[in-house]
Amino acid sequence: MDGQERMDRHDTRVVSIVDDDASLRRSLRNLLTSVGFRVETFASAEDFLRSVQHEASACLVLDLRMAGMSGLDLLRHLAVTGSRIPVVILTAHGDDETRQRALEGGAVAFLGKPFRADDLLGAVRTALAT
Amino acid sequence: METTPERSSSSLEPPNHVVTLPRDTATLRSQLRDLSAILALPAVWSGRDAADIPEAVLEVLSSMLRLDLAYIRAADPAGSGPLETARVQGRPDLRSRGCELAGLLAQRTTNPDANQVLVLPDPATGEPLRATRIALGLAGHTGVVIAASRRSSFPTPFERFLLQSIITQAEVALRNAALMTALHHALHCEQVARADAEAANRAKDLLNEELERRVVERTGQLSLVNQELRREVAERKRAEEALRESEQRFRDYAETSSDWLWETGPDHRFTRISRRATPGIGEANRVGATRWEIATDVEEEPEKWRVHVAALAAHEPFRGFMYRTVLVDGSEAYVATSGKPVFDADGRFRGYRGVSSDVTAAVRADQVEKALHQSQAELARVTRVTTLGELAASIAHEVNQPLAAIGADANACLHWLAADSPDLDSVREALTAIVKDGDRAGAVISRVRTLLARSPVAHESCDLIDVIRDVLPLVGPEIGRHGILLEASLAPDLPQVMGDRTQLQQVLLNLLLNAVEATREVPPVRRRMVVRATADRRDDGPWAVVAVEDAGVGFGEAEERRLFEAFYTTKPGGLGMGLSISRSIIDSHRGRLWATANPDHGATFHLALPGTNPPGSGPTPPR
Numbered sequence: 001m002d003g004q005e006r007m008d009r010h011d012t013r014v015v016s017i018v019d020d021d022a023s024l025r026r027s028l029r030n031l032l033t034s035v036g037f038r039v040e041t042f043a044s045a046e047d048f049l050r051s052v053q054h055e056a057s058a059c060l061v062l063d064l065r066m067a068g069m070s071g072l073d074l075l076r077h078l079a080v081t082g083s084r085i086p087v088v089i090l091t092a093h094g095d096d097e098t099r100q101r102a103l104e105g106g107a108v109a110f111l112g113k114p115f116r117a118d119d120l121l122g123a124v125r126t127a128l129a130t
Numbered sequence: 131m132e133t134t135p136e137r138s139s140s141s142l143e144p145p146n147h148v149v150t151l152p153r154d155t156a157t158l159r160s161q162l163r164d165l166s167a168i169l170a171l172p173a174v175w176s177g178r179d180a181a182d183i184p185e186a187v188l189e190v191l192s193s194m195l196r197l198d199l200a201y202i203r204a205a206d207p208a209g210s211g212p213l214e215t216a217r218v219q220g221r222p223d224l225r226s227r228g229c230e231l232a233g234l235l236a237q238r239t240t241n242p243d244a245n246q247v248l249v250l251p252d253p254a255t256g257e258p259l260r261a262t263r264i265a266l267g268l269a270g271h272t273g274v275v276i277a278a279s280r281r282s283s284f285p286t287p288f289e290r291f292l293l294q295s296i297i298t299q300a301e302v303a304l305r306n307a308a309l310m311t312a313l314h315h316a317l318h319c320e321q322v323a324r325a326d327a328e329a330a331n332r333a334k335d336l337l338n339e340e341l342e343r344r345v346v347e348r349t350g351q352l353s354l355v356n357q358e359l360r361r362e363v364a365e366r367k368r369a370e371e372a373l374r375e376s377e378q379r380f381r382d383y384a385e386t387s388s389d390w391l392w393e394t395g396p397d398h399r400f401t402r403i404s405r406r407a408t409p410g411i412g413e414a415n416r417v418g419a420t421r422w423e424i425a426t427d428v429e430e431e432p433e434k435w436r437v438h439v440a441a442l443a444a445h446e447p448f449r450g451f452m453y454r455t456v457l458v459d460g461s462e463a464y465v466a467t468s469g470k471p472v473f474d475a476d477g478r479f480r481g482y483r484g485v486s487s488d489v490t491a492a493v494r495a496d497q498v499e500k501a502l503h504q505s506q507a508e509l510a511r512v513t514r515v516t517t518l519g520e521l522a523a524s525i526a527h528e529v530n531q532p533l534a535a536i537g538a539d540a541n542a543c544l545h546w547l548a549a550d551s552p553d554l555d556s557v558r559e560a561l562t563a564i565v566k567d568g569d570r571a572g573a574v575i576s577r578v579r580t581l582l583a584r585s586p587v588a589h590e591s592c593d594l595i596d597v598i599r600d601v602l603p604l605v606g607p608e609i610g611r612h613g614i615l616l617e618a619s620l621a622p623d624l625p626q627v628m629g630d631r632t633q634l635q636q637v638l639l640n641l642l643l644n645a646v647e648a649t650r651e652v653p654p655v656r657r658r659m660v661v662r663a664t665a666d667r668r669d670d671g672p673w674a675v676v677a678v679e680d681a682g683v684g685f686g687e688a689e690e691r692r693l694f695e696a697f698y699t700t701k702p703g704g705l706g707m708g709l710s711i712s713r714s715i716i717d718s719h720r721g722r723l724w725a726t727a728n729p730d731h732g733a734t735f736h737l738a739l740p741g742t743n744p745p746g747s748g749p750t751p752p753r
Binding site: 020021023024026027028030031033034035065066067068070090092112113114115116117118120 | 523526527530531532533534535536537538539540541542543545546556560563566567570607610611613615
């Protein structure tokens with residue numbers, strides 16, 4: 001892990017987090033920055049799309065259920081617009097149908113809340129590696 | 131003055147009682163005129179009063195016989211004093227003197243000779259006058275006439291004759307006057323008598339009329355008294371009949387009623403118990419026993435019986451005392467009894483008198499109702515559990531979110547602490563966030579536990595704003611999951627209400643989930659909900675009104691009538707108990723729950739609850 005963490009510390013790519021729960025945004029930022037990632041957080045899919053950063057994001061950690069544009073809507077939008085950002089889905093509603101739709105929509109990982117921190121970090125690293 | 135009677139000297143004059151005819155015709159004619167005049171005197175004097183006649187006589191005598199003094203005194207035929215007057219020729223002022231001189235002569239010369247000539251002095255000159263005296267007398271009328279003249283021939287026989295004739299006419303006139311007076315008197319008396327008689331007749335008539343009136347009046351009074359007596363007799367008969375009917379009625383009531391009447395003596399033992407339509411219960415056939423001897427709950431409820439016996443000992447009335455007893459068939463029955471103490475005329479306590487009724491059915495119904503309430507509460511709880519089941523995903527989300535955050539923060543802390551120079555500030559901040567998220571998850575669990583608890587229905591002061599804030603976190607994720615925009619408009623002056631907080635949470639939860647259900651399938655632009663809490667100041671006090679408004683699918687007219695029916699649902703797999711239970715909960719809070727269709731889209735569900743101030747008022751639900 002130490003080696004992996006060191007690797008993360010030298011990784012200058014940005015991981016974007018889109019979640020309407022402020023507490024979760026803050027804790028995800030803590031987790032990812034604690035292992036060396038650069039992190040940007042957004043409270044909604046619309047905020048993410050409006051940001052000039054979103055094109056530069058190397059990975060997107062996305063909540064599914066949000067007011068306004070949902071995570072799946074954003075996923076579809078990215079696919080339609082030809083974005084190649086790898087997306088890790090985090091959701092508290094991890095039913096099989098949703099998982100299937102998310103993976104079909106281009107998500108590289110699908111994690112249910114609460115999640116194991118290592119699983120998330122692993123998924124992000126995997127996404128960054130793609 | 132002195133009168134000198136002078137005897138007519140026969141030697142000097144011929145006897146003057148013989149009237150000789152005059153030799154000349156002139157004298158004869160004059161004498162005939164005088165005689166004619168004398169004959170006319172009665173007609174002239176007719177109708178005069180007796181008092182006027184002497185004066186008239188003297189006037190005729192004086193003028194016809196050329197007298198110097200004439201005097202007359204006559205008894206008044208009317209019975210008063212004698213009439214007396216005199217006439218002095220040419221000297222009316224000497225009338226009294228004439229009267230005096232002639233009166234004296236008349237007194238002294240009672241019954242003189244007819245032809246005797248008397249002498250008396252002239253009242254004017256004192257010269258001797260030749261006088262003659264003539265007595266008046268006819269049928270009891272007495273009097274005297276003195277005629278005097280200075281003529282030496284006086285009186286001649288013819289003058290005597292004239293004098294006598296005039297006197298005779300005077301007597302007749304006086305007599306006639308007396309008769310007229312008597313006649314007038316008699317007529318007057320007759321008139322008076324007639325008037326008296328008429329007055330008497332009128333008085334008699336009046337008396338008769340008065341008597342008749344009194345008789346009529348008395349007869350009327352007697353008739354009225356008679357009618358009154360008859361009415362009283364009839365009234366008394368009716369009263370007696372009514373009393374008999376009343377007695378029979380109450381006897382019938384007592385015998386046909388499910389209640390029965392009883393009396394106890396000073397020792398509180400039954401002395402009389404009325405017959406009942408359904409004999410066999412409790413106090414029936416228990417004459418001689420006390421109430422507590424036939425009751426079967428004395429040992430179970432000693433305090434109730436202690437209070438009752440104390441009331442009896444204090445001779446106080448009691449109402450609705452309920453106890454359990456057994457029927458003759460051994461089954462249990464409940465009796466409610468009321469009684470009042472009876473005292474005799476001396477104020478001595480004689481026992482109690484009262485009425486009892488079999489309330490077994492009511493008690494059983496009450497027990498059933500209590501069981502029903504318990505069942506309803508249990509049903510409400512089950513419905514809550516069902517509702518929470520529908521919310522399981524949302525609740526899981528609400529718990530998982532902080533748990534996920536806690537996990538992430540904890541791992542971040544581990545990473546920071548493992549570094550060569552730990553970032554302790556970040557660790558402290560993350561740990562603070564962990565505590566906060568732990569509380570957040572705990573609060574959700576606590577709310578769920580409350581809703582799931584099998585706790586008795588409470589009746590306490592509640593703030594509906596707090597109730598709304600309890601529920602929104604549970605339903606919020608569900609709202610967000612369907613992309614529904616929720617707006618809350620909560621008035622700060624909402625009155626407190628009395629009720630069970632959990633049940634009120636359940637109602638609000640149900641309304642909010644129904645709104646989500648109705649909204650989640652409509653186009654995104656209509657996916658909005660409003661929770662509005664307002665204070666409604668009404669005449670009967672403040673009300674708290676909460677409205678849940680959505681722009682969802684709404685309901686049709688047919689659905690509107692059935693919305694609150696049990697087991698009516700439009701949701702696939704729904705129980706149809708949510709609104710039915712919600713309404714029964716609000717009803718039990720003396721409130722009102724109703725629904726209205728919105729003008730454009732969706733529906734609004736309103737719940738209104740009476741505020742706790744002013745206390746004790748019975749408000750009317752707003753419509």
